[in-house]
Amino acid sequence: MDSLRQLRIGTQRIDDHSPCYVIAEIGHNHQGNLEICKEMFRAAKGAGVDAVKLQKRDNATLFTREAFEKPYDNPNSYGRTYGAHREFLEFGWREYVELKAYAKELGLHFFSTAFDIPSADFLERLDVPAFKIASADLKSISLLEHVARIGKPMIVSTGGATMDDVRRAYDAIMPINPQLCIMQCTAGYPPAWEELNLRVIATYRQAFPDIVIGFSSHDSGIAMAVAGYMLGARVVEKHFTLNRASKGTDHAFSLEPVGMTKMVRDLKRLMLALGDGAKTVLPSEQAPITKMAKSLVAARDLPAGHVLAPEDVCMKSPGGGMPPYEIDHLLGGVLVREVRQDHAFSPADLTAARMKGKAA
Numbered sequence: 001m002d003s004l005r006q007l008r009i010g011t012q013r014i015d016d017h018s019p020c021y022v023i024a025e026i027g028h029n030h031q032g033n034l035e036i037c038k039e040m041f042r043a044a045k046g047a048g049v050d051a052v053k054l055q056k057r058d059n060a061t062l063f064t065r066e067a068f069e070k071p072y073d074n075p076n077s078y079g080r081t082y083g084a085h086r087e088f089l090e091f092g093w094r095e096y097v098e099l100k101a102y103a104k105e106l107g108l109h110f111f112s113t114a115f116d117i118p119s120a121d122f123l124e125r126l127d128v129p130a131f132k133i134a135s136a137d138l139k140s141i142s143l144l145e146h147v148a149r150i151g152k153p154m155i156v157s158t159g160g161a162t163m164d165d166v167r168r169a170y171d172a173i174m175p176i177n178p179q180l181c182i183m184q185c186t187a188g189y190p191p192a193w194e195e196l197n198l199r200v201i202a203t204y205r206q207a208f209p210d211i212v213i214g215f216s217s218h219d220s221g222i223a224m225a226v227a228g229y230m231l232g233a234r235v236v237e238k239h240f241t242l243n244r245a246s247k248g249t250d251h252a253f254s255l256e257p258v259g260m261t262k263m264v265r266d267l268k269r270l271m272l273a274l275g276d277g278a279k280t281v282l283p284s285e286q287a288p289i290t291k292m293a294k295s296l297v298a299a300r301d302l303p304a305g306h307v308l309a310p311e312d313v314c315m316k317s318p319g320g321g322m323p324p325y326e327i328d329h330l331l332g333g334v335l336v337r338e339v340r341q342d343h344a345f346s347p348a349d350l351t352a353a354r355m356k357g358k359a360a
Helices: 034-047 065-069 082-089 093-106 117-126 141-150 163-173 200-207 223-230 257-273 283-292 324-330
Strands: 006-009 012-015 021-027 051-056 109-114 131-133 154-157 180-185 212-217 235-239 295-298 313-316
Touching: 021 034, 021 257, 034 051, 034 093, 034 257, 051 093, 051 117, 065 082, 093 109, 093 117, 109 117, 109 131, 117 141, 131 141, 141 154, 141 163, 154 163, 154 235, 163 180, 163 200, 180 200, 180 235, 200 212, 212 223, 223 235, 223 257, 235 257, 295 324, 313 324
Parallel strands: 021 051, 021 235, 051 109, 131 154, 154 180, 180 212, 212 235
Antiparallel strands: 006 012, 295 313
């Protein structure tokens, strides 16, 4: 029976039985440079991800004047004020159109986080295949409802939230747009390992049985994505960079291409390794198990007509003969022919009539 949990991004279906859908979160790690961003797309494609994602803000209306004009003098700054910094990193319509076409050429899904309603409208006009909502906007119900009405799949992170916050967002979105994925996330950059709280994935699966659950992983390693998949996350988002030493706040906890490649590789291997749950003997096991297993063999030379006793039988490798659990089929049986020491017994060595329990 098909799972109730289904999300379709483009032509790709995501459900409990599907491989992990991996998003390379580029954010503003492109440093405001279109060619660097394209290089990141190529590297992400080479790593095997399904999607690349940016962040879209209408900076002039998103921030208070005080926040926008606040001096921003630090090693990661691209402008004299925080607003100038954000504007330097922000791509406009021309860049987004070009990047969308380039992602399509590479065979990648391309979408963005909408931080405000003008940005959501911008992305709707671009016709992106999905929308991301950042953790900080989980309580922005008007934004959630606005994006839901666009009708595209929504991927919503839940860092810094309570379960009540998550349910409120779920209740706001689902009546409008059931194509929802809720992501366990810890809004630390990066969080401590003990703050990842991966078991929330299972909590979400139980609380929201009709939607796909995901994991937005802000840690700096690759193993937690595999653990997240095992717990039921079918979408994994990971920050991505070409160089963790680059200028910017997000690079240090992002994956470089080698790390992203390994994470995607491990998720694909996990999908194969999980199997179907049926315990059977596999072809690759037959030769080594036969070599190392034991058969029931003659402990010494035995004449025809001999009634087998416990001291006549022992277990020795290799396998392939009667297995040790069948020893009761031998004891008390009468040999129809002489057998030599180390001969692997078979039913053909015994008379059809058993003498176990009778006088010889």
